[in-house]
Amino acid sequence: MENISLDFNRTLGFISQESIDSYKADAEKFNLALHDKTMRGNDFLGWVNLPSSISNEHIEDVEATAAKLSAKKLDILVVVGIGGSYLGAKAVIDALSNNFQQFQDTDAPHVIFAGQNISEDYLAELRVLLQGKEYGIVVISKSGTTTEPALAFRVLKKDIEDKYGKEEAVNRIIAVTDASKGALRQLATEEGYKTFVIPDDVGGRFSVLTPVGLIAIACAGFDIRALINGAKDMEAQTSPEVKFEDNIAAQYAAVRNELYKKGKKIEILVNYNPKLHYFAEWWKQLYGESEGKEGKGIYPSSVDFSSDLHSMGQYIQEGERTLFETVLSVKSVDNTVLVPKDEANLDSLNFLAGKHVDEVNKMAELGTVLAHVDGGVPNLRVEIPKVDEYYLGQMIYFFEKACGISGYMLDVNPFDQPGVEAYKKNMFALLEKPGYEQATEEIKKKLK
Numbered sequence: 186m187e188n189i190s191l192d193f194n195r196t197l198g199f200i201s202q203e204s205i206d207s208y209k210a211d212a213e214k215f216n217l218a219l220h221d222k223t224m225r226g227n228d229f230l231g232w233v234n235l236p237s238s239i240s241n242e243h244i245e246d247v248e249a250t251a252a253k254l255s256a257k258k259l260d261i262l263v264v265v266g267i268g269g270s271y272l273g274a275k276a277v278i279d280a281l282s283n284n285f286q287q288f289q290d291t292d293a294p295h296v297i298f299a300g301q302n303i304s305e306d307y308l309a310e311l312r313v314l315l316q317g318k319e320y321g322i323v324v325i326s327k328s329g330t331t332t333e334p335a336l337a338f339r340v341l342k343k344d345i346e347d348k349y350g351k352e353e354a355v356n357r358i359i360a361v362t363d364a365s366k367g368a369l370r371q372l373a374t375e376e377g378y379k380t381f382v383i384p385d386d387v388g389g390r391f392s393v394l395t396p397v398g399l400i401a402i403a404c405a406g407f408d409i410r411a412l413i414n415g416a417k418d419m420e421a422q423t424s425p426e427v428k429f430e431d432n433i434a435a436q437y438a439a440v441r442n443e444l445y446k447k448g449k450k451i452e453i454l455v456n457y458n459p460k461l462h463y464f465a466e467w468w469k470q471l472y473g474e475s476e477g478k479e480g481k482g483i484y485p486s487s488v489d490f491s492s493d494l495h496s497m498g499q500y501i502q503e504g505e506r507t508l509f510e511t512v513l514s515v516k517s518v519d520n521t522v523l524v525p526k527d528e529a530n531l532d533s534l535n536f537l538a539g540k541h542v543d544e545v546n547k548m549a550e551l552g553t554v555l556a557h558v559d560g561g562v563p564n565l566r567v568e569i570p571k572v573d574e575y576y577l578g579q580m581i582y583f584f585e586k587a588c589g590i591s592g593y594m595l596d597v598n599p600f601d602q603p604g605v606e607a608y609k610k611n612m613f614a615l616l617e618k619p620g621y622e623q624a625t626e627e628i629k630k631k632l633k
């Protein structure tokens with residue numbers, strides 16, 4: 186069985202192999218610390234051995250729940266959540282779905298999302314869509330109190346109860362939340378929703394392999410066992426028993442930290458497959474929320490190539506030299522399109538006649554890497570044999586483990602997110618939430 190692989194040779198013109206190797210001791214120490222739970226944030230390390238600890242009974246429970254919902258012949262499943270409570274599911278479902286899935290008649294429901302923004306138009310247009318559809322809801326919140334999903338669910342809960350009646354609505358709602366605390370836990374218990382627990386020791390951005398991601402991915406009709414198996418294999422391949430020189434998670438952490446020390450402050454995750462757009466969104470939260478602390482951290486960015494070569498290509502080629510790229514390179518595609526010969530050849534593309542379109546994409550990828558490296562942008566490459574559940578599972582765990590090691594190399598706590606509270610406090614003060622009277626007064630003075 187092939188594995189995903191990491192190639193950082195096109196960073197060696199900017200940093201040395203010796204400098205990368207100098208991270209060996211730290212990388213191995215920090216990897217071990219993730220398993221021994223001996224460093225900061227050690228209350229949130231449940232993800233480290235999660236893949237190998239998921240029981241068959243749990244998987245069967247998730248699959249049975251998905252089957253029960255699907256038996257209702259749902260047109261749509263609405264997943265309500267924000268941040269890590271939706272990005273993992275969105276990333277995996279998008280990566281595995283037909284590019285035009287919304288126009289496909291499939292046995293599985295179309296999975297769409299809500300509560301990931303505060304757009305009145307989005308919610309209004311979703312409500313209209315749902316009126317004419319058979320649907321269910323998965324509402325996900327680890328804290329159970331995040332405003333965006335809570336607001337969306339308050340609206341959608343009333344709608345689904347109005348449409349189906351209270352009793353049937355309960356059969357169409359699944360809650361994924363804390364085992365014992367939070368508003369969503371209380372609501373789910375009072376209403377009698379089928380609930381799944383987000384383990385206390387797994388933070389949102391690391392929770393895609395818990396019911397947070399698994400329920401929606403299973404309802405979308407995808408193979409969560411293969412996803413978990415990929416993650417399980419990568420858990421083994423990046424364990425502390427695997428030494429630095431063979432451990433791609435440790436190496437990725439070392440290379441990105443050495444590039445950061447050399448002034449490369451922005452990492453751009455690059456894909457050449459539009460289905461991976463939301464994988465980058467998931468990766469941005471994972472790294473941005475784990476490392477952006479104490480005035481430090483690589484800023485995680487992303488582009489969709491070759492499309493964004495026509496929008497961001499100029500900056501990446503010739504802008505401020507604080508960038509490096511990590512390219513997600515998919516080895517094999519699922520379909521075949523050959524370039525046809527055209528007698529008139531007005532577009533002068535007959536030199537491509539008979540080639541696979543993916544061959545053009547691959548040469549665009551290689552040509553871009555060479556141009557960007559020549560332009561002063563170090564390049565790493567993660568090769569993925571194909572985009573399926575198994576290799577997505579490998580990718581998820583690879584980036585999670587590397588993130589933990591990298592955050593410790595940066596000397597931050599990778600597993601908290603104190604900075605996310607600032608906007609919430611201001612928002613509640615401006616909305617005059619009860620209990621925020623003093624904050625309201627202060628913020629209004631600030632606005633005068």
Ligand SMILES: O=P(O)(O)OC[C@H]1O[C@](O)(CO)[C@@H](O)[C@@H]1O
Nearest residue numbers: 268269270326327328331389605
């Ligand atoms: O699942 P919850 O508790 O609603 O949190 C959603 C997201 O909001 C954050 O807590 C940030 O506010 C993320 O860490 C998390 O993934």
